[in-house]
Amino acid sequence: MLNKLRQQSHYHLMLIPSIVLVFIFSYIPLYGLVIAFQKYNPGLGFNSPWVGWDNFAHVFNQPNFVRTIWNTLYMSVFKIIGGIFVPVLFALLLNEIAHRAVKRTFQTLVYIPNFLSWVIMAGILLDILSSDGIVNTFLGIFGIQPISFLGSPSLFPWTMIVSDIWKGFGFGTVVYLAALTSIDPGLYEAAMIDGAKRWKQTIYITLPLLMPTIVLMTVLSLGNVLNAGFDQIYNLYSPVVYQSGDIIDTYVYRLGIQQAQYSIGAAVGLFKSVISCIMVALSYILAYRVAGYRIF
Amino acid sequence: MIHDKSIERRLFHFFNYTILMLTSLLCILPFINLLAVSFSSSAAVSAGNVAFWPVNFTTKAYEFALDGGEFFPSLWIAVKRVVLGTAVNLILMVLTAYPLSKSKQKLSGRNVYMGFFIFTMLFNGGLIPTYLVVVKTGLIDSIWSLILPGALPVFSMVILMNFIKGLPEEIEESAVIDGASPLQILVRVLLPLLKPALATVGLFSIVGHWNSWFDGIIYMNDPANYPLQSYLQTLLLSFEQIMLKSGTDYTQLLSMMNARTGRAAQMFLGAIPILLVYPFLQKYFTKGLVLGSVKG
Numbered sequence: 001m002l003n004k005l006r007q008q009s010h011y012h013l014m015l016i017p018s019i020v021l022v023f024i025f026s027y028i029p030l031y032g033l034v035i036a037f038q039k040y041n042p043g044l045g046f047n048s049p050w051v052g053w054d055n056f057a058h059v060f061n062q063p064n065f066v067r068t069i070w071n072t073l074y075m076s077v078f079k080i081i082g083g084i085f086v087p088v089l090f091a092l093l094l095n096e097i098a099h100r101a102v103k104r105t106f107q108t109l110v111y112i113p114n115f116l117s118w119v120i121m122a123g124i125l126l127d128i129l130s131s132d133g134i135v136n137t138f139l140g141i142f143g144i145q146p147i148s149f150l151g152s153p154s155l156f157p158w159t160m161i162v163s164d165i166w167k168g169f170g171f172g173t174v175v176y177l178a179a180l181t182s183i184d185p186g187l188y189e190a191a192m193i194d195g196a197k198r199w200k201q202t203i204y205i206t207l208p209l210l211m212p213t214i215v216l217m218t219v220l221s222l223g224n225v226l227n228a229g230f231d232q233i234y235n236l237y238s239p240v241v242y243q244s245g246d247i248i249d250t251y252v253y254r255l256g257i258q259q260a261q262y263s264i265g266a267a268v269g270l271f272k273s274v275i276s277c278i279m280v281a282l283s284y285i286l287a288y289r290v291a292g293y294r295i296f
Numbered sequence: 297m298i299h300d301k302s303i304e305r306r307l308f309h310f311f312n313y314t315i316l317m318l319t320s321l322l323c324i325l326p327f328i329n330l331l332a333v334s335f336s337s338s339a340a341v342s343a344g345n346v347a348f349w350p351v352n353f354t355t356k357a358y359e360f361a362l363d364g365g366e367f368f369p370s371l372w373i374a375v376k377r378v379v380l381g382t383a384v385n386l387i388l389m390v391l392t393a394y395p396l397s398k399s400k401q402k403l404s405g406r407n408v409y410m411g412f413f414i415f416t417m418l419f420n421g422g423l424i425p426t427y428l429v430v431v432k433t434g435l436i437d438s439i440w441s442l443i444l445p446g447a448l449p450v451f452s453m454v455i456l457m458n459f460i461k462g463l464p465e466e467i468e469e470s471a472v473i474d475g476a477s478p479l480q481i482l483v484r485v486l487l488p489l490l491k492p493a494l495a496t497v498g499l500f501s502i503v504g505h506w507n508s509w510f511d512g513i514i515y516m517n518d519p520a521n522y523p524l525q526s527y528l529q530t531l532l533l534s535f536e537q538i539m540l541k542s543g544t545d546y547t548q549l550l551s552m553m554n555a556r557t558g559r560a561a562q563m564f565l566g567a568i569p570i571l572l573v574y575p576f577l578q579k580y581f582t583k584g585l586v587l588g589s590v591k592g
Binding site for chain 1: 305308309312313315316319320322323324326327329330333341342343344346347388391392394395396398402403404409412413416417418419420421422423424425426427428429430432433444445446447448478479503506507508509510514525528529531532556559560562563566567570571574577578581
C-alpha cells in the first residue's frame, strides 16, 4: 500500500495547489454559511453568537423579499422558455438555406452579443432605449410617444427578458445548427420519394431528431431557475422598478454588501443555494436519463 | 439538397431570407448605432439625428477617453488580469486534470478528489461568505483577489480531463519505457497533444477574465484598482461626474461631446478586444461543448 502511494506520489503532489486554493475559496466560505444562523460580528468572524433561525424569520417577514422571489421566477422562466424557442426556430430557418457562406454570415452576426459583457450590453441598451435614443426616435416616426423601457415597472421585466434572449440566442442557434447538420440527408431523400413535402419533413424528421438536443438544453437550464441574471439586472435597474425588477441576487447584494448586513445576506444566499443545488443535481440526473449526456 | 423551384418554395425562401435578415440586423444595428453616436457631435446626438452614420463627425469622445482619466490605467489592470489569471487557470487545470484522468487503480482516492472538486459546482457559500473570506485573506485591493478565488475553473478542468482520457494510453506507456520522468511526460509528451483542448479552455478563461466586472467592484475599495469592465460599469451610473472631474472647461467640453457620446466611445473601446478574437471564439466555443461531453 505504502509502496503504491510512493509510486504515485507525483500525482498527489500535482493536486496539492488546486486542493489548497479550492479549500480556501470554496470550502471555507461554505463553512462561513454558519453566519446565516449567527449575528455576525466582524471581530468574531465565523464564531459570532448563535441566533438560530432568526435571520430567516426576519427576512421572510419582509414584504420586499417575498416579491424578489416572484420577480426572479417570473423573469427566469420566461427567459428559459424564450431561450429555447427562439434559437430552435432560428436554427430551423437557417438550416433551410443551402448557400453555406450565407448561412455562416447570419450565424456569425447573431453570435456576437453572446461574448460581450453585460456591462457593455447595458451601456448599449441604456443608450438605444433612452428617451432620445434610436428606438424611441424610430417609434416617434409613427407618432408613438417615447416609451420608458427601463423606467416603467410594468415594462422592465419584459425589457430584461427580451434583451436576455437577444444577447444569448446566437449560442443556442449554433448548438441546434450543429445538431441539424448531423441529421442523415438520406432520411430526407427517402421522405421525398414517399412524397413528403418540406413541411411534413420538418415535422416528422427534423423535429424528432432535434428533440434530444432541445431536451438537453432545457434540462440544463433548469439549474438556473433562481438566477434571473444578476449582471444584466444590476446594470439596468433603478429604485423606480424595484417592485417588478428586484431579484434575489440583487437583493442579497444590496443588503449584504452595501448595507453590510452580512448575516441576513448569508441567510438569503443559503436559501437560494439549497434550492439551486437541488435543481442543478436534478438537471444533471435528468440530462443523463433523458438525453444520455453526462459531464462526469 | 434537391432543388425545388415551385412558387411555394420561392415564396418561402423570400420570407425566410427576410426574417433572417431582420433578426441579424437586430443583433448588429445597436452596435452600429453605438459607433455612430460615439463619432457624432453632442448637438446631433441630443437632437436625435444620429442613426447608423456619424453626424458632424468628431473624435472628441475618443480623445477624452484616451487623454488622461481612468481608461488607460484600468485597461492595463485588465490586461494584467487576463494574462495572470489565464496562466494560473491553465497551470492549475493541467496539474489537476492530468492526475484525475487516471483510473482509481493508478491514483488512490481518485474519486474522493473528484468529488471534492465537483461538489463546488453544485454548492457554494455564495456572495457574502466568499466576500468575507477574501476580506480575511487580506487580498482586498490586490489583483490576486480577482484571480485566486476562481483559480481552478472546475467545468473547464473536467473538459480537459475528458480530453486526456480520450488519448491513447500507449503514448504515455512508451514514454515511461523510454525512461521519461512524470514531469517530462506531462510537459514533453502530453502538452503538445493537449493543444486543441487547451486553446478551448484557455479562451474560456480569457473571455471570462476580460468580461468580469463584479469582483472588481466588490474586492477593490479604491476605484484606481478597477479593471476595465469594472471601470466601464461606473460609467453606466454617471458619465457627467467623470466629465466634471476631468479638469477641462465643462461648458466647452459639452459643446463637443456629452455623456452619451463619451460613454458610447468607451463602451466601444471595451468591446474591441472581444471583436478581435471573435473568429477564434466562434471556432472553439462550439468545440468545447463537444469536447466536454462523454456520451454513454
